[in-house]
Amino acid sequence: MDSRFDLTIRNGRIVTDTEIIDGDVGIRDGCIAAIGPELPAGLRDIDAAKKWVLPGGIDSHCHVEQLSGMGMMCADDFYSATVSAAFGGTTTIIPFAAQHRGMKIPDVVKDYSERARTKAVIDYGFHLILANPDDDTMTRDLPEAIRGGISSLKIYMTYDRLKLEDIQFLDVLELAREHNALVMVHAENNDIIKWLAKRLIERGHTAPKFHAVAHDPLAEAEATNRAITFSRLVDTPILIVHVSGGDTVGLIRSARTLGAHILAESCPQYLFLTAGDLDRLGLEGAKFCCSPPPRDAQAQEAIWDGFSDGTLATYSSDHAPYRFDATGKLPKGDQTTFKDMANGVPGLELRMPLLFSEGFLAGRIDIHEFVRLTASNHADLYGLSPRKGRITVGADADIAVWNPARETRITYSDLHDQVGYTPYEGRVVKGWPEIVISRGRIVIEDQQLHVERGSGQYLQRGAPRLSWPEKKAPLHGQGSFIKSAMAAAKGD
Structure with a gap:
């Protein structure tokens, strides 16, 4: 031998x-x-x-071959997305299997699994996007999916076709607690955004730059605060995705300091883009529209600080690839308003090179922090340790x-x-x-x-491996519902 x-x-x-x-x-x-x-x-x-x-990178937040809530299909399928990821140093992705209203989870998982199986060149798992928490979903289909290795799910607090009501959010947290799953939360206040957008459009403010106005930082902060409250009530960990700025970072930091089980991520667009990028000639700014939108230089510094002190645990791409045409960013041509265009920016391939250059080599983070933010923390939080x-x-x-x-001038023609x-x-x-x-x-x-289409492997994931900072002060309300219920049961 x-x-x-x-x-x-x-x-x-x-x-x-x-x-x-x-x-x-x-x-x-x-x-x-x-x-x-x-x-x-x-x-x-x-x-x-x-x-x-x-370590090869793990990108735990990306959208691949997914139909958006607005009915637009991503530009990348599982072949082009995984090839692009690999060229950027990423060897595992965890995209979303997206449930929409009326869809059944087993059908969703089967559909996405078949697409990925025949195309992916690197390893992959799935999160579930949960938009239809009906009785079958909550009592049978979602628990079965978690037991089958999809140990994380995402819920929305915005987008009319995806958002859950607060009472549904609480139901999901209770189920996640029972089945040891991690809940990812898109935290923006839907009504604040709709209220602002309506008034902007009525006044003729339709250009891409007004997307950033409608998605005011307070919409993110309010929803984050509400999500933290729900997490504390049910005593279920949550992860706030794509954190964009200082108010939200501060809320998460304070909650964690007090002992709340809150995790968070941010993305390249919040370190390397600003709202000023949306203010370009014509509709060019649509290329930079994502939700939440990029903010300003002060917000960028808040994100760097959040990575440095551990408030933000992971760095993901939130790759949401939509072409600059009628299939994505410009569904109504030159009459497209900021409310019509698909939300999202590409970033799978450049996620790690941007952070390596401007984070590690620029001295903002050390090499161990780079590895934690791009790989090892993802493996722990999403049930891939110790394998990945x-x-x-x-x-x-x-x-x-x-x-x-090696120095590289980024140009799209070199990307995949x-x-x-x-x-x-x-x-x-x-x-x-x-x-x-x-x-x-x-x-x-x-x-x-150097590998073939379909040679990636599906990853059945285990329970999240979570750790928390030592509690600095009493956190009144942490798990109050659970504790009250247990006390009542003992009283019986």
Whole structure:
């Protein structure tokens, strides 16, 4: 029996949870078999001298081959999305299987599973978008999906066709508590946004820049505060997705300091874009419209601070790819208003290079924080540990070899999604993942794809692995409903 490694990565700077090791990684049968200096030769050796050897990224918030609440289909299918992700150093994605009104969860899961199975080139799981919490969904279909490995779901507090009422939100939290699932929340106040948008359009303010006006930061802050309250009442952890600015970061930080079980993420658009990008000639600003919208420089600093102090646990792309035409951003041509256009920006491929350049190399975060924000925290929160997210013996060999000296001027023609543009056009980044490995397979090398369509694997996920800061002060109301119910039961 040949005991050599299938692949050895040599002479790299290997980042583990706790240290940086100058040495080698030995890979056998798709897993990491050894880490250390001067490992034996592999059937193939990769020289990673002067390179960073990092875990393959996990993007736990992206929209792929998904019909939006407005009825618009994403530009990327599971092939183009996973190829694009891989070129950017990501080796696992967790997109959404989206339930719309009247749809049954088993049908939704079957549909998305079949699309991904035949197209994905890297590994993937699913979250459920829950929009139809009827009796069958809540008593049978959702618990079965969670037991089957879809251990996270997303609910909306905005969008008329997707939003849940507060009482439904509470029902979902109770179910998630019972079945040990993580609830992701799009937190914006729907009525604030509708009220502002109506008045803007009545006054002729229809340009893309008014999207940012309608989605006032207070709409996000109010909904976040309400979601935190619900989480405390039912004593169920939640994760606030795509946090955009200071008010919301402050609310989450305060709640966590007091002991509330609140998690949060943010995204590239809130670090590298501003509301000013929406104010471009004609309808060009539509390319930068997402919900919540980018804010300003002060909001960007608040997001950086949130990453630095752990208030924000994950950095995801929220890749929502819509073309700049009638299929996405311009459904009514030059008569399109900010209320008509599809919300979302592309970001799968550039998520990690942007943070590596402007976060790690610029000195805002260290290399361990980069790994936590792009990989290991995602694995913990979404039930993929210890298989994914870390360079450790026994884990899947999901690895990216980064050249920190490589400078790249971003241009859409060099990217691999199907959107047709990038909001980061012309930006120069330093550092790039030159070799990307998934389960021991070389996926990307020499700027070429080396695996077949459909070669990615579905990931059945376990329960979230959660940890919390030590409570600094009494948090009145945490789990008050649950505690009251238990006390009442004992009284019986």
